[in-house]
Structure formats: C-alpha cells, structure tokens
Amino acid sequence: MTKSSIMFIVVLGFLLILTFFPIAILLLLSLNETSTLPLRNFPTLKWYIELLRFPAAINAVKYSLMVASVTTGAAVIFGICGGYALARTNFAGKKIFTGLLLMPMVTPYIIMGFSLMSFLLKMGVNPSLIVIIIGHILITIPYTTLVLTSRFIALDISLEEAAMDLGAGKFTTFRKVTLPLIMPGVAVAAILAFIISWEDVALAVFLAGTEQTAPVYIYSLLMKLPKFVPILTAMSSIILSFAIGLAFLMRMIERISA
C-alpha cells in the first residue's frame, strides 16, 4: 500500500467516526436511564415503553408507514413505466426529458416543499397526508425510474422476443418474462423509495396538515419541548433501525441478483 492511500484511508476513517459516533450515542442513550452520559442502569427499555404512552407518536409512525407504502407503490409503478419507455424507445427530446425527470434529485427538498405548498394552497388544496404522498411520489420517481431504466437496458431484448416468438402477446410477455426478470430491480427501487419517504422531513414539514409523519413529529417536538428528548431518542432509534434494515435488505438483493 502506498503512503498516499494510507493517508486517504485514515482521513476516510476519521469521517466515518464522525458519521457513526453521534448515531451510536443516540442509540445508546435510547437504552439509558437518563438523557445524558454516563450510562446508568443500561440497558433499559424504559423510554420505549414510555413512548407507547404517547398516542401522537404512535400515530405519527403509523402515518409514516402509510405515506411510505403508498408512495412506494406509486413510485415503483411510475418507475416501471418510465424505465421501460426510456430504455426501449427513442423520441425527440429524450435527453431533455430525462434531465427534467431527474431534476428533483438535485433540487433541495425545502425548496420543492415550499413551492409545492404555495402552489397547492393557491389551488385551494390544504396540507394533508395525501399532499405529503404526492410530494414524496415526486421526489422518489427519479430514483425508481433510474434504477429500473438500467435494469431494462441490461435485460437482453431477445428474451422478450423469444416469448413473443413462442406465442405470447405483449402483455403476457411482460408478465411472464420481463417483470420476473426485472424483479430484483423492482425490489431495490421499492426499498429506495420507501426509505426516502420514511426519512423525509424537509418536504413533509411543509406539506403536513394535522397528521404528522414520524420525522415531522420528532422535528416539531424537538423545537418545542426539549424535555421529551429521551422519548425522541427512542423514536429516532426505531426509525433509524428500520431504515438501516431496509438498506441492508437492498444490498442483499443487489448482491444476489448480480
């Protein structure tokens, strides 16, 4: 190993510590008697049990699950259609279209959330869970489309032709050959969309009405009532563990299907 690569790894290692140390502390504290170090009576599920006594918190998690599920379903369907179209057809302005489609990936969510909220309010639509879902579909479509486009491109077109040659119409070909073969891509796209929706606060904070998703709930409580911190560490830990679990599942699918 050269000197420069050792240096590089040391720097990266330091950055990794910076990333994971605070998160590790958060997880530790969620299992601690008090909301600060040192550890006391560790580990305890005290705050997790406490959390169950807050119906608003439990509802927020429920809302988040609902928003993320609906978002995922819609974003995956759009992603399959969009990915197929982008991979298999050529049309004038395809590059510009693709560019526009991917725009939300580089647009700050806070700007998207603010402008979407202003627009919808003008149209007479009030913030609600449905509005959050619309917002989340908009920001997840680029990811699902991107993942699925590359899957469709990698899929040997002669497999679809073979199905048609053997008597399958377009729909049967899609159902029996195309879809099963891009399934790993569909799973990855779905998990990606779910995680993005599950973790989003910047967009949802503008679009949420009375029903708040979990990250919005945590954010608003943190602003108002610092004494709830220990419960929030427990809630954050749940959200984080769930997202990490999904990310791990995604890696597994990618590895198996590779």
Added chain:
Amino acid sequence: MKIDVELKNVTKKFGDVVAVSDVSFQVEKGQFFSLLGPSGCGKTTILRMISGFEKPTEGEILIEGEPMADVPPFKRPTNLVFQSLALFPHLNVYENIAFGLKIKKIPENEIKARVKEMLDLVRLPGYEKRKISQLSGGEKQRIAIVRALVNKPTVLLLDEPLGPLDLKLREEMIVELKRIKREVGTTFIYVTHDQGEALTMSDKIAVMKAGKIMQIGSPIEIYEQPNSEFVANFIGGTNVFKGRYENGAVEVDNLGKITVTPECQLSKGSVLVSIKPEKIFIGRKLNALDNIFAGEVKEAYYQGRVVTYRVLLENGSSISVVAPSPGMEGIFGIGEKVKIGWNKKDSKLIT
C-alpha cells in the same frame, strides 16, 4: 413440391441503409435452407422478417401461401432459435420448453408428454427440473432448439445458433442438427457465416453479399460451379485468374495458357477462371495433367489433415494448393522447387 416460405422482391431499409435489397427465393417443404454470407450481409434481417420482428420496406413474405404482412410474430407459424439462445433464466428446462404450449392452453398432460418427447429427441432425458444456469453450452443449444420445435412450427428459423461453441462441440452439434432435422422433417431456415456448416447440413444454400443474393443452389452447385468471384472465394478460398478465352483455353497474364473443359467454351472474351486449391496436385515431377506449371514454395502451413502451400510460379503468378499431409513425396519445405498441376475439368469459368 409444396412451398413453405416465399420471399417476393423483399427490400429492407433502416433509415438510409439498405440491409436487404430485392431478395426473392422459395423454400420447399422439408428443406434445409441456409442463408450464408459474411456478417452484415442482411441474412439475419431476412430471418427476422420471416419471424415477424422486422417488416419489409418493400415486397412480400408468404408462409404456406399466406401473406404475412399483418401477422405479428406471436401469430406466425414460425419459431426462431436465437443467436443468444434467449433461454428464460428464471424458468427451468421444463418451463422453458413448455412456455409456448402453455400459452396455447394445451392440457398439462399433453405438455408433459411433448416435453418428454423433445428431451428424448435431443438425448437429454430427465433434464426437466434443471436450471438453465446448470446446463453446458451444448445442452443449452439443444434446449433452445426443442423449445422452438415443440410448438410444431411450419418453419424452424435458426440464427447462427452454433456461433459461440468451440470447434469440437460445433462438429457434434452439426451432426446432431442433421439428425434432428431427419427425425422431425420440419422445414429449416438456417443463417450462418460458416461455409462448412452450410455445406454439411443444407439441401439448398443462398449465398449473400451486401443485402443481395449472389447465388442459390445445392451445396455441390455452389461449391463446384460458383457464379462469381465472391461466391467462389467465400465458399472456400480459391485461386481466381483473369484472362481471355480463346479456342478451349484461357490466356492468363503472368501465367500462360490454361486449358478448360469443353462445356465452358460457351463463354467468350474476358473471363475469370477459378481453380480450387484442393484440386491442384503438387510434386517434384508431375505428368498426365492438363495444366502443369513450375514454381517455388513460398509458404507452407501444416494443418494436420492437409498442408496448405503458397507457390510462386515461374511466370510471376502465385497460387494456393491444399495437399494431403504427408503426400507421396512428404511435406515440401519453403524454397523447394516444385511442379503444380490440375486437370482441365477443374478450371471453372466464372462469368
């Protein structure tokens, strides 16, 4: 004789590029018909037009007398064995072969029987549960062929299916394909760039170049009586000389007089003469041959069964000779003085 497939003045353009240009031919029922040509000559495009994946720009394709213009691929009585084989990786051997039958809603019992019959045909009994990824190259070829054949197509189309196989396996598969063809009797249209495959298996060969058919005929006709320098060369390298015909002989610059067979005497004036390298004898002394020239061995390639020589003749022409190895006089070395010669019946005139 019943005609299974007919192309009438078929042209295919992709934008400005003419892939197939005014091609017409007929394939009789039960025939093994090969489209032979270098890559990019349009042979695969013809196959894709017959199977329905491409539409002719002009002209008409008929299968069993029916025009195919408005018939989509999934309704044509053809099945295609793809160059990439295109076996479904998510299905096992049984599900692959049964794919077409299931779509036609054939009862499960009959499907089972027909899949078994097909696996027996290609000598892979008991392979039903195997995954595609567990098969060897040759096994994949066989499964791809029967996945198409099980549907009892009027015409089986094969797009260079032996391409990726190594030489030994290729030779085995050629024998195998001939046997399958004999047992099922279906009409085969076979696309290849390998003249050896085409000559071995076909009843009829269409030699193609740049979107056009150069010659159609039996393997013997194509090999022995090529109608152009391209066909003569493509079907197995040959010696072509340009000359002027006069009184049963052709005067070739830098070579001299070559005697030709009387039947060739119809041609007049400027002609091309083709002499196949394996029809030429080589030796220190030669006699009783119609055309004999002296020269020097410039190159010698030992190829096991035969030796290929490049001989520079005294009058400046160079000629290639394929001789048995070792010949009566052994193998000639580079620089050796030799005589080469052939009979006048082997001097073929190309118009």
